Amino acid sequence: MAEQDGAEIATLIREINAGLNQRIRETFKDKPITPPQMMIIFMLAEEKRLKVSEISKKMSLANSTVSGILDRLEKQDYIKRVRSESDKRVVYVEATDQMKVIFDQHHQAMTEFLAYLVRDVTAKEFKTILDGLDILRNLVQTNGAKEKG
Amino acid sequence: MAEQDGAEIATLIREINAGLNQRIRETFKDKPITPPQMMIIFMLAEEKRLKVSEISKKMSLANSTVSGILDRLEKQDYIKRVRSESDKRVVYVEATDQMKVIFDQHHQAMTEFLAYLVRDVTAKEFKTILDGLDILRNLVQTNGAKEKG
DNA sequence: TACGAATGTTTCGTATGCGAATTATTATAA
């Protein structure tokens, strides 16, 4: 494959990512919650308690970025930070009762959005998407330069 | 398709986009140029003259975002803004001689990076990727909710 | 022609998003 192909793929990914974020913003445009904040809220609805670094990893974000998002979620009283007793370097993030209310309010909208997104996708198309994304993920992984001779 | 599939796809896209940006940053980490700045420089190497809105569209960014990036490129004397004579609302962006120097310096690195990215991808895999991305692009397009009866 | 709508860009405020440096704590080794 030549570099034009790389450029084409890169542009497409950028376009799709922008489009997806746009759709999420539209879906929640009257809600006082941003996409990454939403993502953390949904993660905490499943896990109850997460380290800051676990959130960073799951979201493919730097720790410093997540720290800032948590600041704003904490200011809105949606999450709280709890120092780990066993390892005081670790900070656990937990949901507040306030957050549970927000989650219930938005759960429906998010579920509908996600279902709507793929409403017309056939099983075959879905497999094509996942296969393509899987190849791509391996390509861009930081250790993508595998020197296996 | 169910909403879990939508969530899986959304997470994958986010991950791939982050990985791609990461790789680009690594490739140019010693250069005083950021990824979106690089993209504009490469666009201007092909087109000579572009409207602000054309750049926004090609990059899937808001006009206001591009305007800020152009401010910084202009401050570094890489581009200049030229008011259109025929329509004074329009601003054309053009490359400076300084920018041409930068382009020549980085062209090689970018070309190699893009070629390297897809170096082990077979033609079949490439088709799978493009097919998947094409379906996705249609899904997330703002007018994705086509009400065609 | 005049005037309100539409268009293209910029400005403003705020939220990501990153890397480097910092702080606090824990693990390792001499």
Place this chain on the structure above:
DNA sequence: TTATAATAATTCGCATACGAAACATTCGTA
């Protein structure tokens, strides 16, 4: 045991990134 390295999170400075509002200009129409 104590200096050193490693780890987890935060802080800092800066560059995206967005939408809303402002601004200038052009278009459409009465």
